[in-house]
Amino acid sequence: MTISLLAPEDVEAIVEQVWSSLLEVEPAFGPLPDVDASAGETWTATVTVSGPVAMLIATAMPREAAVDVASRLLMVDDPTTEDVADALGELVNVLGGNLKSMLPGPSTLSLPVTVTGEVAPPSHAEEQGRCVAVLDGRPISLTTYLLDPGAVS
Amino acid sequence: MKILVADDSRVMRQIVIxxxxxxxxxxxxxxxxxxxxDALDKVHSEAPDLVLSDWNMPEMNGIDVLDALRSSGSTVPFGFVTSEGSEEMRTRAEQGGALFLIAKPFTPESFESALAPVLR
Structure with missing residues (x-):
């Protein structure tokens, strides 16, 4: 069975639409800022799509960008840690919902999960796509992993 | 009028409001x-004139809330505000008795066109 998956330009279009609407800022794709990826704390939010295509969708960013996202969503200067976790969860939920609509159905979307640190996908998962956009000089990644690569090969 | 906003994300409830x-x-x-x-309980205790509900929520999802309301005889106007706007979900929402489904990310204009028939 051949299933057409998410094209990079479609993913970028969704990121652009979601950022513009929720964060009121246009994402900048392309050259990444010169940041030390090993420095500071990373926040990651994930959702999972279950259906003909099983997919893990993860957005990851430095803590400063996560706080910025929450500030923009809530329109407050000093969001709490709970606010930041909630905001990132909602960001990946909206991204995931829009990406899910481009995948074969019927499928379901999990509730979002936000953690501090990187998320290691299951060993059998396969990275399907990745885009990085820049918010105020900080990278925010969106990575999709196929959880059952054999089903779509 | 009274509007019930149901979403497990406080951030999204704030954005909807x-x-x-x-x-x-x-x-x-x-x-x-x-x-x-909580939404189902508050429809009964608060008697809202409109329910704006997320679809994907813990405890009970939005479509189950709508089914429970209609099964109990409630005719409260009900619309979804959800991150998923597939045809499959729109059809399911309509079959359940929802007035509309607004997909996230949304705009004030999409709220205006969907809610005006109920609130104006």
Missing amino acids: RTLRQAGFDGHDVVEAENGR
Whole structure:
């Protein structure tokens, strides 16, 4: 069975639409800022799509960008840690919902999960796509992993 | 009028309430529910004139809330505000008796066109 998956330009279009609407800022794709990826704390939010295509969708960013996202969503200067976790969860939920609509159905979307640190996908998962956009000089990644690569090969 | 906003994300409830104001629907009372079960309880205790509900929530999802309401005889106007706007879900929402499904990310204009028939 051949299933057409998410094209990079479609993913970028969704990121652009979601950022513009929720964060009121246009994402900048392309050259990444010169940041030390090993420095500071990373926040990651994930959702999972279950259906003909099983997919893990993860957005990851430095803590400063996560706080910025929450500030923009809530329109407050000093969001709490709970606010930041909630905001990132909602960001990946909206991204995931829009990406899910481009995948074969019927499928379901999990509730979002936000953690501090990187998320290691299951060993059998396969990275399907990745885009990085820049918010105020900080990278925010969106990575999709196929959880059952054999089903779509 | 009283509007019940049901979403497990406090951030999204705030965004929905802000968008209601931006769409010109200020001046209404807003009640919040943090999951589907809470929404079902508050429809009975608060008697809202409109329910705006997320689909994917813990405890009880939005479509189960709608089914439970209709099964109990409630005819409260009900619309979804959800991150998923597939045809499959729109059809399911319509079959369940929802008036509309607004997909996230949304705009004040999409709120205006969907909610005006109920609130104006």
